[in-house]
Amino acid sequence: MDLNERPxxxxxxxxxxxxxRAGEAHILSQQGTPLTDRAALEAPTMVSVKDLNLFYGRKxxxxxxxxxxxxxxxxxxxxxxxxxxxxxxxxxxRMNDLIDNVRIDGHVRVGQxxxxxxxxxxxxxxxxxxxxxxxxxxxxxxxxxxxxxGLRVQGxxxxxxxxxxxxxxxxxxxxxxxxxxxxxESGLGLSxxxxxxxxxxxxxxxxxxxxxxxxxCSALDPLATSRIEELIFELKRDFTIVIxxxxxxxxxxxxxxxxxxxxxxxxxxxxxxxxxxxxxxxxTEDYISGRFG
Amino acid sequence: xxxxxxNELRDLKFSLLAMAGLVExxxxxxxxxxxxxxxxxxxxxxxxxxxVDELELSLDQACIDLLALRAPFASxxxxxxxxLKIVPELERIGDHCTNIAKRVKFISAYPHILTAQxxxxxxxxxxxxxxxxxxxxxxxxxxxxKAVIADDDLVDEIYVQVSKDMLQIMLQDPSxxxxxxxxxxxxxxxxxxxxxxxxxxxxxxxxxEGVNVKHPxxxxxxx
Ligand SMILES: Nc1ncnc2c1ncn2[C@@H]1O[C@H](COP(=O)(O)OP(=O)(O)OP(=O)(O)O)[C@@H](O)[C@H]1O
Ligand SMILES: [Mg+2]
Numbered sequence: 001m002d003l004n005e006r007p008x009x010x011x012x013x014x015x016x017x018x019x020x021r022a023g024e025a026h027i028l029s030q031q032g033t034p035l036t037d038r039a040a041l042e043a044p045t046m047v048s049v050k051d052l053n054l055f056y057g058r059k060x061x062x063x064x065x066x067x068x069x070x071x072x073x074x075x076x077x078x079x080x081x082x083x084x085x086x087x088x089x090x091x092x093x094r095m096n097d098l099i100d101n102v103r104i105d106g107h108v109r110v111g112q113x114x115x116x117x118x119x120x121x122x123x124x125x126x127x128x129x130x131x132x133x134x135x136x137x138x139x140x141x142x143x144x145x146x147x148x149x150g151l152r153v154q155g156x157x158x159x160x161x162x163x164x165x166x167x168x169x170x171x172x173x174x175x176x177x178x179x180x181x182x183x184x185e186s187g188l189g190l191s192x193x194x195x196x197x198x199x200x201x202x203x204x205x206x207x208x209x210x211x212x213x214x215x216x217c218s219a220l221d222p223l224a225t226s227r228i229e230e231l232i233f234e235l236k237r238d239f240t241i242v243i244x245x246x247x248x249x250x251x252x253x254x255x256x257x258x259x260x261x262x263x264x265x266x267x268x269x270x271x272x273x274x275x276x277x278x279x280x281x282x283x284t285e286d287y288i289s290g291r292f293g
Numbered sequence: 294x295x296x297x298x299x300n301e302l303r304d305l306k307f308s309l310l311a312m313a314g315l316v317e318x319x320x321x322x323x324x325x326x327x328x329x330x331x332x333x334x335x336x337x338x339x340x341x342x343x344x345v346d347e348l349e350l351s352l353d354q355a356c357i358d359l360l361a362l363r364a365p366f367a368s369x370x371x372x373x374x375x376x377l378k379i380v381p382e383l384e385r386i387g388d389h390c391t392n393i394a395k396r397v398k399f400i401s402a403y404p405h406i407l408t409a410q411x412x413x414x415x416x417x418x419x420x421x422x423x424x425x426x427x428x429x430x431x432x433x434x435x436x437x438x439k440a441v442i443a444d445d446d447l448v449d450e451i452y453v454q455v456s457k458d459m460l461q462i463m464l465q466d467p468s469x470x471x472x473x474x475x476x477x478x479x480x481x482x483x484x485x486x487x488x489x490x491x492x493x494x495x496x497x498x499x500x501x502e503g504v505n506v507k508h509p510x511x512x513x514x515x516x
Contacts, residue, residue, distance in 0.1 A: 249364055276366045278503030288366045290296060 040256040041271075043070025045109075046240040047092055047210060052106035054087060054096065061087050063264045065106070069210075069257075074232060074241045076251035076272065079261035080292060085244040088261070089212050092242065093129035094122050111209060127154065130203025130239075134215040136195035138187030138202075143170075143179050146187040146198055150206035165205050172238075173201035174231050193224025200231065204239075211235065213243040217250065229254050248288050252276045260284045298363050302372060305355050309376055312348040313427040315341060316383045319390040320423050320486065324416035326394055327479070330401040338394035345387035352380045371503060375496040379430070382489045382496075386423060389482040389489075396479040400472050406462060412476065415451045415483045418444065422490035429497045441494035442506070448487035455480050 047069040054062040062084050069075045077085040090096045091108055094115060108115050115125055127150065138146050145152075147166045156162060166183070170176040175197040179190070187198050196216060203211060213232075217225040232241060232254045245251050251258050252272060259269040260281075268281045279285045286292050319341050326334035356377045359365065365373055422441050429438035456477060463473045498506050 248366060252366070277370060279367055285367045289369050290298070 040070060040073045043073050045069070046071040046073075046111060047075075047242065048107075048109040049088070049091070050107040050109075052088075052091060052104070052108065054084075054091060055103040056099070057101045061264050062091070065266050067259055067266060067269060069240055069242060071240050072236050072238075073257060074236050074243060074255040076255035076258045077242065077244045077261060078246070078248065078251050078258060078287070079267075080287065081246075082263075083261040084264045085261055086214050089131075089214055089242060089244055092210065092212060093126050093131060094120075095126075095131070097122065127206050128209045130200075130206070130208035130211045132196070132199050132203055132211070132213040132216045134218050136192060136199050136219070138190070138195050138198050140186065140188055142184045143187050143190070143198060144183040147201045147205050149202060154206065166201075169201040169205040172204050172231075172235065173197045174227055174234075175201055191224075193220050193227065196220060196224070196228065197231070200228070204235075209240060211239045211241045213241065215244055215246060218246065225250070248276070260287060262287070298359075298365070298369070301359060301363070302369065305352070305359065305373075305376060308348065308352055308355065309379065310427070310431065312345060312352060312380065312383050313430075315345050315348065316386050316390070317420075317424055317427065319345070319387055320420045323390040323393040323397070324413070324420055326397045326401075327416060328413055330397075332398055332401055335394035335397045335401070338390050342387050342391045345384060349380055349384045352376065356380075368500070368503075371500045375500045379493050379496050382492050386486050386489050389486045392482045393479050396475045396482075399475045400479075403472050406469060406472060406476070411451060411455045411458065412480060412483075415448065415455060415480060418448050418451065419483045419487045419490065422448070422487050423493075426490045426493040426497065429494060430500075433501055435498055435501045438494040438497040438501070442491050442498075445487055445491040448484060452480060452484040 045068045047067075049065050049067040052062055052065040053060065065088060067075075067088075077088065079085055087096065091104065092110065092115075096102045096104065104116065106116075110125070110128065113120065113125075139149065141149075144166055147169050148156075148162045151162060151165055156165075167176065167180075170179060175194060178194060179185075179198075187195065190198060196219075200211075200216070217228050220228065229250065232243065235241060236256075243251075243254065245254075255272045257269060258272045258275045260267045260275070260279075260283075262283060268275065268279060268284045270280070275284065276288060279288065319338050322334045322338045322341075325331065326338060356373050360373055363369070422444050425437055426441045428434065429441065459473045459477050459480070463470045495506050498504060
């Protein structure tokens, strides 16, 4: 008898410890392996946007947005240029107040506070939010003063407190080892990637609750980009992060949830792994696969 | 606006279909070689296996390249991931056909024994499953894929029955033992091919609907 056939490999018997409970069934991926931290799904809401409309003059830029971001999670905002990602980000720290002719209705809550309530202390509110922009924008000051800036604005004068905050923030931003011996040199003398991390350190120094990042890596090389992405991963232990990015791979790598916007509307929001493998909406599918238009 | 990537995916699909076409031919020839007692057809099956192996290698490489270079998402990603899984299924079907062809050459000198018709039924049902699984892939036909998956039980039933009958024959007529044992292995190969067609149909459902229908007992319950 010819025995050239492949041996029959006995099929492994799967061990099932217990079936998923009702509440967590939705976080299991198809084969039962959760890719997203369970904690991310159960996180209490940190930022909540409700029925938000925004007008620049007579032009409506955001239409009835409803979005919730859980504490210590990363939410990526994606969508074509002009769809309103930056506008929404600026609603979360009331930066749109600085723009003339803006009208906003709806609610934005951060933690417990309704940030558009009439009695809100806007300056205090912005202190609770760190913001990092596309183009790194260090002040023409020393590295130390760049990081200490927010605290000085808050009136902190105690040198020990400032020193501690500067060191802690630079360590968190992954920049400490590179600059600890040149803290008094100008922030403008750093490389692009270092400058961006300096700006992140500056944002972290005031211990914000929420970190808002608007295309933070778009001017960086792959190495600098991957350092920032690793950093985001670390930072979500302590912060809640909302990041705008045009890089789909980046959104997929760093975020727990992704929200897709189109012409001022929120088209789809969901678990990042779901949205990038099997989006619900055709429009999302076309956009993330580069088929738009 | 067309994407260059769409052409690459189309080429990949064509290669996969070429491979499927070859495998289907092997299945059909294997079936005929048994029915017709044809060594020539059995030899053709064995010869085709080499081409299938070559296609497997080139398709594997193409999938890896596209995953790395195009970083696909959504249905593109599901297509590539499923192709990577369908290709080895096809390759194994080719192997099983080769095994069947080898058995046929052992037994072709003897007349059919009792269960020949059932074995032919098995070959036909299995061939139809392979063909329809690939049709479901080509036409994006989820219903057809589901029908293929349902047919697997049918094939299993025939398989169990044939095995029992064969055992009976061996008990009754010890001189048939050698032939019958070749037949048992032959039949087992048909049954495996049906399993593989089922796997392909499951991948097709995954590409189309993004749902994994394997191992229902492990699946989440929709809340
Ligand atoms: N200061 C402003 N005054 C008037 N219109 C504005 C202002 N800022 C943005 N807009 C308009 O609002 C819409 C949304 O702009 P926004 O900058 O939020 O888009 P975006 O999604 O961040 O785009 P990009 O990806 O290009 O950064 C656009 O149509 C834009 O022209
Ligand atoms: Mg923008």
